[in-house]
Amino acid sequence: MKRNVVAVLLAIVCGIGSSAAMAKDRAQGADDGVKVDGMSPLRKLVPEEQIEAMALEQYAGMKQQAGQHGALVPDTHPQVVRLRAIANRIIPQAARWNPRAAQWQWEINLIASKDVNAFCMPGGKIAVFSGLLSTLKLTDDELAIVLGHEIAHALREHGRERMAKGTLVNLGASLGSALLGLKDTGQMVMGQGAKLVLLKFSRSDETEADLVGLDIAARAGYDPRAGIALWQKMNAADKGAPPQWLSTHPAGKNRIADIRKHLPEVLPLYAKAKGVAPGALPPYQSNRSGLAPIP
Template identity: 45%
Template sequence: MQLTRITLVLAMAGILSACQSVSTTKGGAVGANRSQNMSALVSSAELEAQANQSYQQLVRDAQARGLLNRDPSQAARVRAIANRLIPQTKVFRDDLGSWKWEVNVLTKNELNAWCMPGGKIMFYSGIIEQLQLTDDEIAAIMGHEMAHALREHSRERASDAATQNLLFSGVSILTGGKYDNAIGVAQEGTKYLWTLPNSREHEAEADRMGVELAARAGYNPQAAVNVWRKMQAKNGGGTPEFMSTHPSAESRIADLTAQIAKVQPLYQAALAEQKTKPVQKTTSTKNKAK
């Protein structure tokens, strides 16, 4: 038993030492370069491969059910917005050469959209139609979701979870389960003192990066505030902020307003550039799903 405990302690020490403090993105105008703790056990390549596999399965299932890009004009509209946003990602990262961006619209009556690691984007028709989104508002939502992928928030959460699980499991084994009740209390405390605040921090980062991506692409960053006001009106009351993985609507709008002031000159510059250049077609997004 003593040898098992020593082995466990050494394994825990080795795994914890494998955590690295990194910043996955450059700061941009909004300063998105916070240090993140990333475990070597959770690799970007692995998450991107898993995301691609899941995304392709979802695409196949949706195609089989006639739910993928059912409205060609709607799909073309969303892809055109993505094609303007994707080139702007270089302000935060210049190492995305392996990303094969894909953008599709799923006919589903939900207020949802997401971007997986590796640039796999899905918009739900429900969020476009129920909120009657303008192009600027679609860009705000898409920029937010792209930012989660650029910042590797899923990898950061997986790294945190792996570290926490290892520590709590190790303590339980080393103490022979004598303090499992106390560990349960500690885990609940970790949820409110670490996990949820970190998730809210991720949401705030995605908001900030999203408005910069939109502004640089020539979309009005003020639309981000409009989106969350629409969401607030649609959802009514919400969970108290300290119990939620998302900031309260009031906190979110206040922070967005401050960030919009920072990126407004970028938006004006993008508009001026658009007036002097002819519109060019791009092929940034994979367009195999018809």
């Protein structure tokens, strides 16, 4: 009996990763641009309205706390104006990847912090930390790649999917350990295994967000080759990062390789937005010395 139940639990956990690969995404990006696997049906275990309401509450709390500490950068600040101008070009491209995005109440704010980070919550609530801008000295194209990536997480409902996966994996680890009589040691071992499974899923989400982000940024008229320069800068600033297999983010060199691989799919979108032929595009030039032009 114990063996049968454990087998079922393992099948659930192992099947989480393969469920998203059952069908290609034909509804969005099917005619041109990048192609990605369909979203996992497991996300439906968490209602859309529930996670969007949670995100709205958390975002409001973050803004309130930032305001109390003088960290919410004013609307009139040049960097806030810049961020919103870039986002306003990208957001109209979002609905092709998720029809609900057309009804989201989009918002973007800049938080004064040394953190090199940004995020987009379910429902279109975006925050960028000033350390991202001050540390990396991003061009508009590079910043558009960052925003596209974070927006893609929300469009592909990665937060909703991770909530469902996390619930199942933790439940499977706890029940499996109890049924096998492993007690404390078993809980620890199986718990670590569950964490590694979730890390793998998260890296997969990051890779998908890279690709979808390139797609929507290119359609908005931002050079997708800026993604290569972005990760060259990130690599230089991220020395001492953990190995890829213990990180929630793919290694920078792997991200650059993936971007190069998919440039033929997104450069025509960028060229179309700029009104030129792909072959007429000049090489991308970043604003940092030592970074060669990217053909």
